Amino acid sequence: MKKCVVRLVFLMILLFPGLMLAAESPKFILLSSTIGPIDSGIVATLEDAFEKETGIRVRHVGAGTGAALNLATKGQIDLVMAHAKSLEEKFIADGFGTERIPLMYNDFVIVGPADDPAAIKGEKSATAALKKIMDKKAKFISRGDKSGTHVAEMVLWEKACIQPKGAWYVVYEKGSEGNVATLKYTNAQSAYTVIDRATYLSLKDSIKLAILVEGDEALLNFISLIPVNPVKFPKVNHQDTIKFVQWLTSPQKGQLIIRDFGKDKYGAPLFFPNSVEWQRTLKPN
DSSP states (O other), rough: OHHHHHHHHHHHHHHHHTOOOOHTTEEEEEEOOOOHHHOOOOOHHHHHHHHHHHHEEEEEEOOOEEEEEEEHHOOSSSSSOOOOOHHHHHHHHHBBOOOOOEEEEEEEEEEEEEEEETTOOSSHHHHHHHHHHHHOOOOOEEEOOSOOOHHHHHHHHHHOOOOOSTTEEEEOGGGGOOOOHHHHHHHHHHBEOOOOOOHHHHHHOOOOOOEEEEEOGGGEEEEEEEBBTTTTOOOOOHHHHHHHHHHHTTTTHHHHHHHHHHHHHSSSSSSSEEEEEHHHHHHHO
16 A cells, blocks of 8 residues: 555656645655665654654655655655765755765675676675676676665775676666666576665575675665755755654664564564664763
8 A cells, every 4th residue: 555655656746846745734754765775664664653653644755866866856855765875965065955864774795696607605805706707707787777776886896996897797777676676687687786685685585596795894785864955945844854863863763663673574684773873872881
C-alpha cells in the first residue's frame, strides 16, 4: 500500500511541479531519499514509528542521491536522505539545504561470481581488487546514474588511478531503478559490482553472487539528512522536519531503531547509528 502512495506522490510532483504537498498540511513531511534505505525497509519503519509517536505523517519518494537532491531543488521536498558527500556539500553550498546531519552508516562490498575469475576474494584493499578486475577484463556492472552508490564506486576507481572503460565495464541502462535492480542484473551477467551490504543481504538467498571484498575503510557508506532551506523555500514544513530530524538522531528513539534494524531477520544489523548525539553516548564520561 505504501509503495502505491509513494508512486502517486511522485507522479503528482512530476505532473504538477507547482504543487506544494508538504505545505498543504502542517502535519505532513515529504522526504526525498536515496533508494537503498527504502529498499531495505528502514525508511518506512522509521516513518511509521515517528508517526505513531507524534501524529506527524512522513512520506517518501525514492531516487538515486543525485536525483533525490535535484528533486529537492524545486522546493517541493522538506528533507533529503543521501549518501554522497560531494553532492550533498554542493547542494548546501548552492543554498538548497541547511546542513549535513549524520544519521547512520553501513558499508559497501564488492561482490562477484563464486568462481571469481579476477581472483579478488579476500583482498583487503578495494582499489587493489578493482585493479585486478580491470587487468583480467572481468565484467563489471556500474549503476552509472550519479547515485550515491555510483559516486562511491567512481571514488574507488579514482583512488585506484583507473578510468574504467572497455567492453568489460558495463553501465547498466536501468541503474536508476536502484541497487536491487543493479544487483539482480549483475547476478544475471555473472559479473562484479560495488553494492551496499544491506541490498546484498536482502537478496543473497535468490542470487549466486558472493561477497568477495569487504572491510576496507574506503567502503564505508555514510548516510546523512539535509533539511531543505526554509529561507530559500518558505513554504517547506521546516518546523515538523526539525522535529523528525531530532527524533531520528535521538539515542533513545530513531537511533535505537537503526541499531536493531535487521537483527531479527539477518542476525546482524543492516545499518549502524551515527548521529552526533549517539556518538556522545559511546564516549566514556
